Amino acid sequence: MSAFLTLLFRNRLAALGAVVIMAILILVLNIPLLPLHDPDVTATADRFMRPFAEGHLLGTDHLGRDLLSRLLHGTRLSLAVGIAAALIAAAIGSAIGIFAGYFGGRTDNIVMRGVDMLMAFPYILLALAIVAALGPGLMNALIAVAAVNVPFFARNIRGITVGLAGREFVDAARLAGMGHTRIVLTELLPNVLPVIVIAMSTTVGWMILETAGLSFLGLGSQPPQADLGSMLGEARSAMISHPHTSIVPGLMIFLIVVSINLLGDGVRDALDPRLRSGALSRPRATTLVKRHGDVPPTTDDLLAIQDLHTEFHVGKRNLRAVDGVSLAVKPGECLGVIGESGSGKSVTALSVMGLVASPPGVITGGAVRFQGEDLIGAPYESLRQKRGDRVAYIFQDPLSTLHPLYRVGQQLAEAIRSHDSLSKAETRARAIELLNDVRIPNAKSRVDDYPHEMSGGMRQRVGIAMALANEPDVIIADEPTTALDVTVQAQILSLLDDLRRERGLAIIFITHDFGVVAQLCDRVAVMYAGRIVEEGPTQAVLDAPAHPYTKRLIACVPELGGGRRELAAIPGLPPVLDDLPSGCAFAPRCNKAAKSCRQGEIPLQGPALRTVRCLFPERTL
Amino acid sequence: MGGYILKRLISAVPVLFGITIIVFLIMSLIPGDPATAILGSYATPENVEKLNRDLGLDKPMVQRYFIWLGNMLTGDFGRSFSLNRPVIDEVLERFNATMILSGTSFVLCSIFGILAGVISAARQYGFADKAITFVVLIGISVPSFFLGMMMILLFAVHLRWLPVSGMYAIYGGGDLSDLIRHLIMPALALAAVATGVVARLSRSAMLEVLRQDFVRTARANGVPERRVIMGHALRVAMVSILPVLGIQAGFVLSGAVYIEIVFQWPGVGRMLVDAILARDLLVVQGGVVFVAACYVLFNIAVDVAQMLLDPRIKT
Numbered sequence: 001m002s003a004f005l006t007l008l009f010r011n012r013l014a015a016l017g018a019v020v021i022m023a024i025l026i027l028v029l030n031i032p033l034l035p036l037h038d039p040d041v042t043a044t045a046d047r048f049m050r051p052f053a054e055g056h057l058l059g060t061d062h063l064g065r066d067l068l069s070r071l072l073h074g075t076r077l078s079l080a081v082g083i084a085a086a087l088i089a090a091a092i093g094s095a096i097g098i099f100a101g102y103f104g105g106r107t108d109n110i111v112m113r114g115v116d117m118l119m120a121f122p123y124i125l126l127a128l129a130i131v132a133a134l135g136p137g138l139m140n141a142l143i144a145v146a147a148v149n150v151p152f153f154a155r156n157i158r159g160i161t162v163g164l165a166g167r168e169f170v171d172a173a174r175l176a177g178m179g180h181t182r183i184v185l186t187e188l189l190p191n192v193l194p195v196i197v198i199a200m201s202t203t204v205g206w207m208i209l210e211t212a213g214l215s216f217l218g219l220g221s222q223p224p225q226a227d228l229g230s231m232l233g234e235a236r237s238a239m240i241s242h243p244h245t246s247i248v249p250g251l252m253i254f255l256i257v258v259s260i261n262l263l264g265d266g267v268r269d270a271l272d273p274r275l276r277s278g279a280l281s282r283p284r285a286t287t288l289v290k291r292h293g294d295v296p297p298t299t300d301d302l303l304a305i306q307d308l309h310t311e312f313h314v315g316k317r318n319l320r321a322v323d324g325v326s327l328a329v330k331p332g333e334c335l336g337v338i339g340e341s342g343s344g345k346s347v348t349a350l351s352v353m354g355l356v357a358s359p360p361g362v363i364t365g366g367a368v369r370f371q372g373e374d375l376i377g378a379p380y381e382s383l384r385q386k387r388g389d390r391v392a393y394i395f396q397d398p399l400s401t402l403h404p405l406y407r408v409g410q411q412l413a414e415a416i417r418s419h420d421s422l423s424k425a426e427t428r429a430r431a432i433e434l435l436n437d438v439r440i441p442n443a444k445s446r447v448d449d450y451p452h453e454m455s456g457g458m459r460q461r462v463g464i465a466m467a468l469a470n471e472p473d474v475i476i477a478d479e480p481t482t483a484l485d486v487t488v489q490a491q492i493l494s495l496l497d498d499l500r501r502e503r504g505l506a507i508i509f510i511t512h513d514f515g516v517v518a519q520l521c522d523r524v525a526v527m528y529a530g531r532i533v534e535e536g537p538t539q540a541v542l543d544a545p546a547h548p549y550t551k552r553l554i555a556c557v558p559e560l561g562g563g564r565r566e567l568a569a570i571p572g573l574p575p576v577l578d579d580l581p582s583g584c585a586f587a588p589r590c591n592k593a594a595k596s597c598r599q600g601e602i603p604l605q606g607p608a609l610r611t612v613r614c615l616f617p618e619r620t621l
Numbered sequence: 622m623g624g625y626i627l628k629r630l631i632s633a634v635p636v637l638f639g640i641t642i643i644v645f646l647i648m649s650l651i652p653g654d655p656a657t658a659i660l661g662s663y664a665t666p667e668n669v670e671k672l673n674r675d676l677g678l679d680k681p682m683v684q685r686y687f688i689w690l691g692n693m694l695t696g697d698f699g700r701s702f703s704l705n706r707p708v709i710d711e712v713l714e715r716f717n718a719t720m721i722l723s724g725t726s727f728v729l730c731s732i733f734g735i736l737a738g739v740i741s742a743a744r745q746y747g748f749a750d751k752a753i754t755f756v757v758l759i760g761i762s763v764p765s766f767f768l769g770m771m772m773i774l775l776f777a778v779h780l781r782w783l784p785v786s787g788m789y790a791i792y793g794g795g796d797l798s799d800l801i802r803h804l805i806m807p808a809l810a811l812a813a814v815a816t817g818v819v820a821r822l823s824r825s826a827m828l829e830v831l832r833q834d835f836v837r838t839a840r841a842n843g844v845p846e847r848r849v850i851m852g853h854a855l856r857v858a859m860v861s862i863l864p865v866l867g868i869q870a871g872f873v874l875s876g877a878v879y880i881e882i883v884f885q886w887p888g889v890g891r892m893l894v895d896a897i898l899a900r901d902l903l904v905v906q907g908g909v910v911f912v913a914a915c916y917v918l919f920n921i922a923v924d925v926a927q928m929l930l931d932p933r934i935k936t
């Protein structure tokens with residue numbers, strides 16, 4: 001609770017709302033103590049006095065009554081009526097909701113049908129019908145506003161109750177022979193109450209506004225009694241000649257509603273765990289770049305990742321997801337990058353084209369060179385022109401990575417037209433050709449499918465077709481087969497292999513599966529905790545792993561090329577990236593770890609193209 | 622498609638029945654002798670007797686309901702005593718004006734609300750986002766009737782840009798441009814709250830969608846950012862925005878009552894309030910049933926639009 005309040009008041013606007021509404025409450029509660037005029041005493045001689053007039057701080061109305069006094073009395077009445085309506089609606093609505101949710105079945109069905117019917121009305125029609133039947137008057141307006149809001153509470157509370165009614169403690173109470181009433185009162189109500197209170201706090205402002213509205217229409221409070229709405233309604237006829245009589249009550253309604261809204265927003269935000277974790281921020285079009293240090297010099301590789309540093313800035317924590325990674329590929333070459341989830345392999349891959357979600361991602365150092373040109377910090381448009389055109393991606397789960405509401409043909413067409421201006425017919429022909437290339441049967445009819453109408457394997461082929469759409473030089477495949485079953489996986493791998501041989505594509509293949517690496521890759525780099533710990537030609541690494549971690553990874557593969565495997569077989573967890581131990585990050589899980597392993601930086605060393613980051617490698621290179 | 626619409630129409634039938642039952646029950650809450658209460662100050666003994674006969678008030682409630690329902694189905698909503706004409710004629714005429722007003726407001730709130738939400742989300746925590754969030758907060762907190770009054774003061778009385786009230790100028794008006802000049806202020810005042818609500822929702826829906834994987838795919842394919850936001854992301858966000866538009870339509874229709882009073886717009890809302898004050902309850906009854914039924918049909922249209930938008934919905 002106190003944590004909640006701290007959160008609430010860290011939100012300055014919510015605090016402001018709370019202060020304003022408290023001030024208003026204190027004022028109206030102390031009306032008897034304030035030196036106010038009688039709100040109902042008329043003085044025709046003093047009609048329409050302007051604000052700050054002698055003796056009348058806010059002036060007087062059309063009957064010469066003191067506006068300040070009427071305002072405070074009206075505010076008190078409006079607040080009282082609004083709050084009363086909220087309480088009544090909450091009580092009745094919650095009772096209905098609990099009743100329906102607790103008994104369930106037919107009772108629930110019938111009751112909720114009725115509630116749905118009530119919700120089928122634009123709310124004011126219902127309120128007007130009730131006022132029409134009962135006759136104008138503040139009490140009847142209150143009843144109408146409360147009644148209109150009953151369905152809202154009934155529906156919300158029913159939802160919560162249904163969830164609770166199936167829980168063990170309710171069953172236990174039933175078995176213990178407790179009656180329905182007792183179960184509802186002692187077991188359910190305490191659990192539902194916080195939800196009722198929150199629902200009330202978010203609707204009370206609304207109900208104050210609604211009762212004021214009915215009074216404004218002349219259907220609520222009747223003269224001489226006046227709430228804010230009827231003050232405004234009465235002042236309307238003199239609005240043009242004496243606007244202050246309208247502005248005063250109008251501003252008060254606004255002030256009340258705005259501060260309740262601010263407070264309500266604050267409550268909602270404080271209760272929403274996603275806001276706290278920053279999970280509700282949208283990623284920018286390119287990853288944020290804040291580079292420190294020198295930019296490494298150009299190489300003659302097709303694509304070179306050089307001393308790349310990518311961090312996640314979450315609150316005050318800086319997670320070093322990629323910590324000085326260097327990799328390079330030449331045309332026609334396939335490089336495997338392998339590691340557990342959280343090793344930084346995907347972040348490395350996404351950093352290449354600035355696709356790391358940002359916030360929280362920030363590239364803090366290094367370079368990514370495509371044909372010598374540095375892509376890190378390149379202007380958005382130059383990066384965009386290369387995305388998909390020169391360097392393309394294949395992602396893991398094609399159900400979430402394909403657009404759910406576009407036909408696959410449209411998506412392919414868009415990928416093409418983002419870089420080439422072809423006619424509609426040409427792009428369609430090209431899309432069908434691409435689907436043929438990735439061996440989708442009936443490409444002509446499949447091109448008009450939606451992703452959800454295809455199987456997982458077919459969708460992944462579409463993902464590959466999309467990557468091939470602009471005949472890129474490099475394809476970065478981020479676990480493209482993980483979600484697929486073994487046979488489909490094998491088909492996709494051989495398809496990629498063929499494409500690379502036919503078109504001289506360079507492939508960077510991200511995976512956690514050594515079996516897949518063995519099938520496809522010329523070279524492999526092993527990542528752990530944001531760093532490369534071993535690199536070399538695939539066969540050499542497979543035959544003679546040098547890093548203890550690599551050795552264990554390979555041992556996890558029961559049979560090369562087999563199905564899905566998890567790396568859970570390695571005891572321990574990857575380290576937390578903002579709290580890396582000094583020295584070797586693998587030390588806590590390594591059974592060869594010695595004291596020297598935990599002291600100081602361990603370099604990646606070995607002969608060209610065959611390197612390891614370990615003080616006591618399994619074999620010397 | 623056609624089958625889906627038919628199915629939705631059929632499923633609306635019980636809701637429409639429910640609406641008539643609810644209105645009927647509310648109207649039987651009238652304390653005292655209904656005929657006198659309905660006729661109010663217009664009550665003459667002959668009228669009371671005639672109404673008792675017309676409504677069959679001597680018959681049991683269930684039977685009375687079905688007579689009333691049957692009459693309505695044949696378009697007979699009864700006769701207004703205060704206006705001295707058939708209720709249905711009055712309702713239809715007024716409904717036209719209300720539709721012009723709320724329809725315009727609904728279009729405005731949809732366009733501006735979604736646009737503001739999208740810009741806000743795309744520029745999250747930036748200046749535009751903060752400015753929009755602030756304006757939206759004001760928009761959803763200011764009572765529409767007060768906003769309307771202030772607009773009249775500023776734009777009609779002080780600046781003299783627009784007419785104070787009404788739907789057409791009394792002399793020499795009546796054409797479309799005259800209507801538009803009269804429509805601007807009430808439509809904007811009515812749209813304010815709904816625009817704010819739609820903007821807020823669109824913002825959070827867009828933020829939710831922009832984090833999804835297919836947005837990254839579009840970017841990885843080199844799709845220009847404007848297309849990513851206005852095409853890919855908004856298309857998916859619309860799936861959750863559309864139902865809210867349906868709900869907001871109800872709020873716009875409700876808010877129209879206040880705006881019609883403030884701007885003396887000759888719509889259903891003003892008719893209802895006048896009828897309540899004149900105790901002309903047949904008008905209230907007929908007007909409420911008619912508008913509620915139209916709203917139900919409108920929501921079916923929203924459902925159909927939803928189906929067209931999302932091919933994953935099984936029809």
Ligand code: SF4
Binds near residue numbers: 549585602
């Ligand atoms: S450096 Fe030491 S702790 Fe790290 S892997 Fe090698 S032997 Fe194990």
